[in-house]
Amino acid sequence: MKPKAWRTSSYTNPNGNCVEVGHICDGAAVRDTKHRAGGYFTTTTDQWTTFIDAIKIDRFR
Numbered sequence: 001m002k003p004k005a006w007r008t009s010s011y012t013n014p015n016g017n018c019v020e021v022g023h024i025c026d027g028a029a030v031r032d033t034k035h036r037a038g039g040y041f042t043t044t045t046d047q048w049t050t051f052i053d054a055i056k057i058d059r060f061r
Contacts, residue, residue, distance in 0.1 A: 003024050003029045007021050012033070030043070
């Protein structure tokens with residue numbers, strides 16, 4: 001399922017190294033801003049929530 005709209009983070013840097021996120025019925029779709037034609041991947045709501053929670057606690061540094 002493709003999202004109706006995509007959203008880019010307010011933290012996007014000028015060189016375009018970022019992703020866009022779109023809401024789908026049971027989760028999120030994510031794509032590379034520079035390579036939109038390359039497709040996207042989807043996550044369930046639980047997967048997306050777990051990922052966002054990990055970012056908030058700085059797990060990936």
